Amino acid sequence: MANIKQITGGVCAPQGFKAGGIHCGIAKAADKKDIALIVSEIPCAAAAVYTTNVVKAAPLAVTKSNIKNGVAQAVLCNSGNANACTADAIAVANKMCELAAEELSLKAEDIVVASTGVIGVSLNPQPIVAGMPKLVGSINTDGSDDCAAAIMTTDTMKKEIAVEFEINGKICRIGGICKGSGMIHPNMGTMLCFITTDVNITSDMLDRALSNIVADTFNMVSVDGDTSTNDMAAVLANGLAANTQINKEDENFCMFKQALTEICVYLARMIAKDGEGATKLLECSVKGAPDENTARVLAKSVITSSLFKAAMYGADANWGRVLCAMGYSGAQFNPQAVSVSFVSKAGELDVCKNGAGVAFSEDIAKQVLSENEIKIKISLEDGKGQAVAWGCDLTYDYVKINGDYRS
Numbered sequence: 258m259a260n261i262k263q264i265t266g267g268v269c270a271p272q273g274f275k276a277g278g279i280h281c282g283i284a285k286a287a288d289k290k291d292i293a294l295i296v297s298e299i300p301c302a303a304a305a306v307y308t309t310n311v312v313k314a315a316p317l318a319v320t321k322s323n324i325k326n327g328v329a330q331a332v333l334c335n336s337g338n339a340n341a342c343t344a345d346a347i348a349v350a351n352k353m354c355e356l357a358a359e360e361l362s363l364k365a366e367d368i369v370v371a372s373t374g375v376i377g378v379s380l381n382p383q384p385i386v387a388g389m390p391k392l393v394g395s396i397n398t399d400g401s402d403d404c405a406a407a408i409m410t411t412d413t414m415k416k417e418i419a420v421e422f423e424i425n426g427k428i429c430r431i432g433g434i435c436k437g438s439g440m441i442h443p444n445m446g447t448m449l450c451f452i453t454t455d456v457n458i459t460s461d462m463l464d465r466a467l468s469n470i471v472a473d474t475f476n477m478v479s480v481d482g483d484t485s486t487n488d489m490a491a492v493l494a495n496g497l498a499a500n501t502q503i504n505k506e507d508e509n510f511c512m513f514k515q516a517l518t519e520i521c522v523y524l525a526r527m528i529a530k531d532g533e534g535a536t537k538l539l540e541c542s543v544k545g546a547p548d549e550n551t552a553r554v555l556a557k558s559v560i561t562s563s564l565f566k567a568a569m570y571g572a573d574a575n576w577g578r579v580l581c582a583m584g585y586s587g588a589q590f591n592p593q594a595v596s597v598s599f600v601s602k603a604g605e606l607d608v609c610k611n612g613a614g615v616a617f618s619e620d621i622a623k624q625v626l627s628e629n630e631i632k633i634k635i636s637l638e639d640g641k642g643q644a645v646a647w648g649c650d651l652t653y654d655y656v657k658i659n660g661d662y663r664s
Contacts (some may be wrong), residue, residue, distance in 0.1 A: 269399060425509065451490075492580065560647065
């Protein structure tokens with residue numbers, strides 16, 4: 258097992274990476290940073306995963322084309338406009354890459370490009386044209402914080418993390434930032450995640466690690482049941498840690514994957530915690546399922562249930578909504594084998610044993626469910642499958658935020 262230590266620095270923690278973020282005029286508020294840039298001093302192995310929504314924003318198509326050779330050197334992302342579902346979207350995404358490449362003396366096809374914001378409104382590239390010199394001038398080795406701020410939309414908090422570990426006696430680092438608050442649903446949701454690392458790893462192995470990890474992290478988050486058109490998680494690895502190159506599934510690959518998993522779990526939890534209007538982070542764990550996929554489906558169904566999410570907002574121990582959500586999930590399980598408990602720092606409350614309710618104190622239930630982080634523990638006693646999903650409560654503020662998002 259890798260000895261993983263959390264450190265500061267975000268996407269600038271790994272060797273050879275700089276980042277920055279500025280206001281260029283896409284966002285209406287002059288104090289809102291709206292364009293971000295991450296740059297490696299040398300070309301990187303690159304991999305990315307994208308939304309499963311059939312309607313995909315233009316930047317995803319451009320990025321997919323750009324990194325089909327497994328190489329990238331920079332990430333450019335704007336907030337305030339999704340650059341999706343407009344006639345000129347592809348041209349604008351390509352223009353963004355060209356502008357950054359020219360200013361950085363790179364090739365346009367070595368840029369990962371992303372956008373987030375309102376769908377269906379043309380993105381005027383002129384603010385980006387005017388702001389690119391300033392943006393490139395802003396990048397530095399302490400720029401992760403500004404970069405994380407520049408990709409936010411309805412997010413209320415920046416989301417960044419970095420970790421340090423060893424491979425072959427070499428110090429290795431992984432850093433990540435992400436954004437996501439609403440339009441979040443399993444299979445990635447508006448979620449953008451950018452991860453940097455100085456680990457020496459091939460693009461094929463990088464892609465394999467990311468694709469496997471996403472299934473148990475970002476795809477296990479749901480805020481509102483809407484899967485975005487713009488979701489993307491991209492990883493750049495420049496190899497400057499100088500470890501022996503990871504080109505197969507060996508012990509070093511496992512170490513790297515463990516560290517990358519820690520990054521993705523942390524960011525996934527942050528997205529759920531920062532759900533639009535949310536007051537509580539919900540974590541649903543399922544164990545004892547016949548297989549892992551069954552556990553995933555059940556856990557996701559519970560944290561996606563609007564009825565259950567509303568109950569958690571009201572600190573109401575309405576555990577029947579847990580079993581109801583499990584029952585319509587499509588997964589096969591024995592209802593008579595289900596046990597459920599609610600856990601928070603205020604204590605643990607058993608509410609269901611063997612598919613039937615157990616007596617509990619409503620006063621204690623209110624205390625347990627009034628905390629800002631609540632765990633829903635489900636046991637099936639029917640195998641070794643297990644999974645964890647993250648969500649949030651459903652509040653009045655969610656409707657307020659999304660009722661006037663465009664204005």
